[in-house]
Amino acid sequence: MGKKTKVGKQRKDKYYQLAKETGFRSRAAFKLIQLNRKFGFLQKSRICIDLCAAPGGWMQVAHQNMPLSSIVIGIDLFPIKPIPGCISITEDITTEKCKTAIKKEIKTWKADVVLNDGAPNVGLNWIHDAYQQACLTLSALKLATNFLRQGGWFVTKVFRSKDYHALLWVLKQFFKKVHATKPQASRNESSEIFVVCQGYIAPDSIDPKLLDAKYVFEDLEIVKKAHNNILHPEKQKKAKAEGYKENDYTTHHKVMLSEFLAKEDPIDLLQECSEIVIDDEDVHNHPKTTKEIKECCKDIKVLGRKDVKAILNWLKHIKESKKTKEPTEEKEDVDDKEEHKDEADKEEETIDDEVAELQDEEKRQLKRKRKQLNKQRQKLAEKMNLKMVLKGDDGPILESNDMFRLSDIKDVKQLNMVIDQAPDIVAEASDSDDEGKVKQKYMKYDVEGSKLDSSGLFYKDSDSDLEMESDSDTEDKQSLGFSDSDNESKDIDKLTKLNTLRNSKLKATPAKAKKNPLLTDLDDTDPISRRSMKAELWFQKDSFKDIDNEEDEGVDLDKLAATHKKKGKKVADSNISDLGSQKGMKRKQSDSESSSDEDSDYDVEENVAPTGENAGNKSGKGKDGFEVVSQDPELKRLKKSMKMDAETFALGTMIATSKKFKRDLVDDGWNRYAFNDKNLPDWFVDDEKKHMKKEVIVPEKFTEEYKNRLQDIDARPIKKVVEAKARKKKRMIKKMERAKKKVEAVMDNADMSEREKSQQVRQLYKKAQTEVKKKVTYVVAKKHTTAKRMKRPTGVKGHYKVVDPRMKKDLRAQKAKEKTKGRGKKGNINKNKTKSRPAKKKGKKAK
Numbered sequence: 129m130g131k132k133t134k135v136g137k138q139r140k141d142k143y144y145q146l147a148k149e150t151g152f153r154s155r156a157a158f159k160l161i162q163l164n165r166k167f168g169f170l171q172k173s174r175i176c177i178d179l180c181a182a183p184g185g186w187m188q189v190a191h192q193n194m195p196l197s198s199i200v201i202g203i204d205l206f207p208i209k210p211i212p213g214c215i216s217i218t219e220d221i222t223t224e225k226c227k228t229a230i231k232k233e234i235k236t237w238k239a240d241v242v243l244n245d246g247a248p249n250v251g252l253n254w255i256h257d258a259y260q261q262a263c264l265t266l267s268a269l270k271l272a273t274n275f276l277r278q279g280g281w282f283v284t285k286v287f288r289s290k291d292y293h294a295l296l297w298v299l300k301q302f303f304k305k306v307h308a309t310k311p312q313a314s315r316n317e318s319s320e321i322f323v324v325c326q327g328y329i330a331p332d333s334i335d336p337k338l339l340d341a342k343y344v345f346e347d348l349e350i351v352k353k354a355h356n357n358i359l360h361p362e363k364q365k366k367a368k369a370e371g372y373k374e375n376d377y378t379t380h381h382k383v384m385l386s387e388f389l390a391k392e393d394p395i396d397l398l399q400e401c402s403e404i405v406i407d408d409e410d411v412h413n414h415p416k417t418t419k420e421i422k423e424c425c426k427d428i429k430v431l432g433r434k435d436v437k438a439i440l441n442w443l444k445h446i447k448e449s450k451k452t453k454e455p456t457e458e459k460e461d462v463d464d465k466e467e468h469k470d471e472a473d474k475e476e477e478t479i480d481d482e483v484a485e486l487q488d489e490e491k492r493q494l495k496r497k498r499k500q501l502n503k504q505r506q507k508l509a510e511k512m513n514l515k516m517v518l519k520g521d522d523g524p525i526l527e528s529n530d531m532f533r534l535s536d537i538k539d540v541k542q543l544n545m546v547i548d549q550a551p552d553i554v555a556e557a558s559d560s561d562d563e564g565k566v567k568q569k570y571m572k573y574d575v576e577g578s579k580l581d582s583s584g585l586f587y588k589d590s591d592s593d594l595e596m597e598s599d600s601d602t603e604d605k606q607s608l609g610f611s612d613s614d615n616e617s618k619d620i621d622k623l624t625k626l627n628t629l630r631n632s633k634l635k636a637t638p639a640k641a642k643k644n645p646l647l648t649d650l651d652d653t654d655p656i657s658r659r660s661m662k663a664e665l666w667f668q669k670d671s672f673k674d675i676d677n678e679e680d681e682g683v684d685l686d687k688l689a690a691t692h693k694k695k696g697k698k699v700a701d702s703n704i705s706d707l708g709s710q711k712g713m714k715r716k717q718s719d720s721e722s723s724s725d726e727d728s729d730y731d732v733e734e735n736v737a738p739t740g741e742n743a744g745n746k747s748g749k750g751k752d753g754f755e756v757v758s759q760d761p762e763l764k765r766l767k768k769s770m771k772m773d774a775e776t777f778a779l780g781t782m783i784a785t786s787k788k789f790k791r792d793l794v795d796d797g798w799n800r801y802a803f804n805d806k807n808l809p810d811w812f813v814d815d816e817k818k819h820m821k822k823e824v825i826v827p828e829k830f831t832e833e834y835k836n837r838l839q840d841i842d843a844r845p846i847k848k849v850v851e852a853k854a855r856k857k858k859r860m861i862k863k864m865e866r867a868k869k870k871v872e873a874v875m876d877n878a879d880m881s882e883r884e885k886s887q888q889v890r891q892l893y894k895k896a897q898t899e900v901k902k903k904v905t906y907v908v909a910k911k912h913t914t915a916k917r918m919k920r921p922t923g924v925k926g927h928y929k930v931v932d933p934r935m936k937k938d939l940r941a942q943k944a945k946e947k948t949k950g951r952g953k954k955g956n957i958n959k960n961k962t963k964s965r966p967a968k969k970k971g972k973k974a975k
């Protein structure tokens with residue numbers, strides 16, 4: 129028999145060797161080293177309790193990493209060889225005795241860190257060991273809750289078994305942060321991991337159930353009981369004698385897999401059986417029949433909840449896969465049936481879908497209606513708040529649809545009928561109509577009233593039906609208060625009915641139906657004619673009186689363009705004045721604005737008209753028959769004073785961005801002078817001048833913004849300065865670069881001492897930072913030579929400037945004069961004493 133080779137845990141790996149070399153008592157020491165490297169819980173700890181510490185590897189590490197004179201207490205079932213500076217206790221950590229022993233050592237102090245590397249020394253089977261370890265961890269936690277200070281650390285070993293999550297949950301109840309980690313020194317094949325719990329909460333009271341394995345690992349009780357039989361056979365309670373079932377004289381029941389597969393619900397059978405025998409070769413080789421399943425099948429009685437679930441799932445899969453393999457004929461029959469069933473199902477589904485869709489649609493409609501109703505209610509509430517509507521007063525109400533309508537009367541007969549029926553006839557007209565010689569009677573019915581009350585009927589009226597969707601009508605609708613939402617609120621059914629009615633009507637009546645002579649449109653103008661009316665109104669103004677000259681019609685277009693060019697400036701000027709007269713906002717309308725689009729409506733440059741007064745007094749006709757507008761001195765002054773200040777800019781922005789603002793502004797620009805009323809009393813005109821202009825309020829926010837912008841622009845230096853500064857900066861950068869190179873050379877110089885080097889470096893940088901003005905040598909030019917022609921004089925180095933001799937003399941004379949200024953007044957003592965020095969030899973160096 130040869131020597132047994134060591135496997136698994138017994139294998140001597142690098143950490144084993146390392147522990148031997150470094151003097152640690154166990155390879156486990158490296159696990160703590162690695163954990164501490166990651167979380168750093170030992171460095172600041174003064175008291176450490178190491179549970180299950182033998183042989184003391186962790187104690188050594190703790191002692192090494194904790195501050196000097198810290199306390200390390202190690203506890204184990206087995207005695208720990210003394211470690212200098214550490215206390216060891218031989219106790220079982222699950223007992224009360226252990227608690228008192230620790231208390232004896234620690235007294236009233238609290239531990240900063242509690243370590244637990246406990247592993248049960250049982251080794252019966254893995255499940256049992258894992259459970260024992262979990263219980264041991266719970267005991268360690270119990271001790272930790274007794275001795276740990278608030279904010280302290282608890283580091284424990286845990287096996288990754290089915291109790292792992294329960295344990296983690298418990299730990300999370302006691303600590304702020306819980307980290308699970310596996311240090312490198314822990315073998316890969318080992319299921320152990322380490323949980324580092326940070327920040328002990330130190331609750332005032334602890335529910336003992338939280339630390340009771342019975343509650344924490346509930347479903348393992350079965351396992352525990354099963355293994356209790358092995359561990360403590362003497363403690364086991366004797367089961368009540370029930371006797372054997374008939375023909376059943378064993379406690380171990382083997383059940384064939386086929387039996388399970390035949391059963392609808394295998395749970396009952398599973399409760400009774402101790403082992404499932406896989407009697408089918410196919411099932412044996414089935415991918416779902418894993419090793420674990422096979423193992424579980426061997427001993428059902430020891431399975432936990434998860435395993436039982438796994439077995440049930442496996443049985444289900446096997447059943448299903450068996451079903452699919454059943455004879456094809458049977459399958460075809462089933463398929464046929466299923467097909468029919470499918471079709472019926474599909475039909476049913478489509479019907480269901482449709483019903484659901486309809487229901488949805490109905491719901492949506494209801495929701496919409498409710499929303500609109502709420503809106504209306506809200507509006508009404510607002511109106512009531514503003515006292516626009518009074519409670520109890522419902523305003524004009526449409527009483528019934530059979531109200532009198534002119535449109536209903538198609539001929540004389542009908543009219544007579546109406547007249548006869550009408551009780552409110554107040555007068556009789558004797559005139560006869562040309563067409564039908566109808567007796568016309570004035571009726572009490574107010575046209576305006578009928579229009580208002582019969583709002584719903586308005587659109588049903590004969591001819592107007594045809595134009596219902598035209599723009600003008602929608603405009604009218606809006607003007608009458610028919611908003612879009614009102615239309616939307618109409619019931620869809622009603623609308624569709626209305627549409628069909630209208631369509632049939634359209635078909636029945638020819639396009640050019642006879643017009644009811646009784647019906648006259650009060651607002652008979654179409655939009656175009658309305659606009660032309662506006663324009664006409666505008667041109668009724670005095671200022672246009674003379675323009676309406678036939679001569680103008682013959683004006684050549686080219687000529688017009690040329691004049692326009694010449695006058696362009698003038699017109700623009702008057703624009704600005706006009707703008708200034710009302711903070712840039714008094715604008716006039718002209719004919720073109722009426723016919724063109726909205727934007728061009730107020731195109732001031734093209735259509736400037738003078739104010740009434742100006743037009744009357746200061747205008748004259750130019751050569752081309754155009755009015756020459758002379759500028760009002762007041763406007764001129766305004767123009768001068770008007771700078772494009774922040775407020776004007778803000779106003780401009782608002783005009784450009786808000787159409788409404790622009791429109792309001794133009795509307796406000798209209799005043800009684802727009803139509804040049806004459807013969808008004810002077811006091812009225814004066815007063816009106818003051819108040820006719822509505823003040824335009826520009827929000828301060830906008831003005832502030834522009835003010836800041838303008839300030840920024842003002843604060844900016846001029847271009848030349850910026851350029852000069854940039855040049856200077858560039859020069860400095862170049863200089864610094866050169867200095868750096870020199871510094872590098874100095875630093876590389878091995879002959880120089882450090883002191884010398886630092887001195888030189890300092891000097892170099894200082895020199896680089898100071899800007900030395902270039903020395904310029906002035907050279908006086910020779911007679912009869914210009915500065916350009918002159919060559920560099922001998923002996924002159926660097927920059928030089930050739931100066932004019934005359935200039936030099938003049939400069940000297942001026943300086944001398946300044947020096948002697950005022951001397952002559954005091955008795956003229958030094959009179960004529962100061963003489964200008966004779967000029968130096970030409971071509972010589974000058975200072």
Ligand SMILES: C[S@@+](CC[C@H](N)C(=O)[O-])C[C@H]1O[C@@H](n2cnc3c(N)ncnc32)[C@H](O)[C@@H]1O
Binds near residue numbers: 154205220222
């Ligand atoms: C892996 S060793 C600890 C190694 C130790 N951390 C080190 O570094 O040297 C596990 C220890 O737990 C101890 N142990 C197991 N159950 C215990 C219990 N109930 N009370 C105290 N110690 C226990 C064992 O005696 C064993 O020495």
